[in-house]
Amino acid sequence: MVVWFFISPCITNGCNAVFSKVNVITKMKFPVSILPATVVLKELFNHFCLMVILLIIFLFGGIYPTWHWIGLIYYALCAIIFSISLSMTTSVLNMLARDTRKLVLACMRLLLYLTPILWDIKQLTHMPKIVGLVMKANPIYYVVQGYRDCFFYHKGILFYSHSMIAFWVITLILFVFGSYMMYKFKHKFIDLI
Template sequence: MKEVWLILKEQFENMHMIRKLAIYNMKTEYSNHYLGMFWNILQPLFQVLIYYVVFGMGMRQGGTGMTYLLHLISGLFPWLFISQSLNIGANAIYAQLGLVTKMKFPSSVLLSISFTNTFINLLFTTAIVVAMSLINGYRGYIHFFEFIYFIVAAFALIFAINLVMSTLVILVRDTRLILQNVLRMGFFVTPIFWNVHTASPILQKIASLNPFAFLIGMYRNAFIEGSAPVYGHLGDHLYFWSITLLLLFIGSHIHYRFKNRLIDFL
C-alpha cells in the first residue's frame, strides 16, 4: 500500500509540471498544422460521420435521427478518450526512457501527462455533446456534475492500467500489440453504438463486467440519458472501484520493482 501512496504523491507534487508539459506537447503536436488544435474536434467528428453512416444509416436501415446520433457521440467520444489514453500511456515511459534514466525524473508522471493530453481533447468533444444535449432538452444542468465523477473514475482506472502496461511494454514487447487488439475488441463489446438495455443477455453480461462500459454509462447519464443523479447501482460502483484499486496496487508494485532497471531490458 505504501507504493500506491508514493505514486499518488508523485502526481500531486508534480501537478504544475504535468500541466505545463501537457500543454507544451499539444502545441508541439499541431505546430505545423494550419488548423492547429482544431483537429481535436475535426478528427472525432469525422469518425462520428463514418460510424453514423455505417451503424445508423446502414446496419440500422433507417433507424437514424438525433436520438441515435446523440447516443453514438456520447459513447464514441469517451471511448476515443479511453482508448487513446491507454495507447499513449502504455508507451509513455518507453518513449521517454532516455529522459527517465538520465535525469532525476519520476517516470510515473509521464502517465499523468499523457492522460492530461487526451483529457484536453475530451473537453473539446464534450462541449459538442453538452451543446447538443441542451439544444434538444435532454438533461438539466445539475446532471453535468456527474462528469466530474467520470473524470476521477476514468483517471483512476486508466492510470492504474497504464502503470501495469507501461512497464510490461518494456519488459515484453508483444504487450503493446496485445493491448491494441484488446482495445479493438473492447470497442465492440462496449455499448458505444448499441444499447445495453436492448442487447442480448450475453452482451448485457459482458457489459456488466466491463469497467469501460461503466464509464460510458456514467458519461451518458451525465448528458443525455437516465433520471438518476448517478449512474448504476451501489454494486456497480463497488465492483468498478474494487477492480481499479486492485490494478492500482498491482501496477504500483510492478512499477517500483522495475523502474530503476528498465534500461536493462532494452
C-alpha cells in the same frame, strides 16, 4: 463515443508511456511512475474540448444542462483514475515484452464492440444472465453508462451500485499491481531499453 475517444487513447498511449520517454529516462533521474499520468492528463485536454463541442451540439438540439450533469465530474475522475491505473500496469509490461502494445491495441479494437458504447445492453435479454453480469462488471461500461445517464436519463451516481463496486475493486487492483510493478522495475528500466 466522446468517452471512448478519451479512454481509448489514454490506454493505448499509456501503454507506451515509459518506452516513448527513453531519452528523458536515461538523461535525468525522476519518478518514472508519473509518465502514465502525463499521457492521461494530455488526453484530458482533448476530452474537455470534445465535451465543449458536445455541449454546444446539445444546446442547439434542445437538450439543456440539469443538475445531473454534475455527475460528469465524478465519472471523468473515474475515467482518469482507471486510465492511470491501467496505464501503469501496461507500460511496465510493455517494457518487459514489446508486443504488449500490439496486444493492447487489438484488445481495444475488440473492446469497442464488446462494451455497450455503440449498442444498448438491454439487447442482451436472450443471452445467459452471466454474460450481462460480466458486461456490467467492465470498468469502461460503468464510465460510459455514467456519462450517458448524466446526459440523457438523469440517474444518480449510485444507480449502478453493483457496477460501481466492481469498477472500484478492479481499478484498485490495477493501481496496486501497477504501483508494485513500477516500484519493482524502476531500477531496471534503463537495462530494459
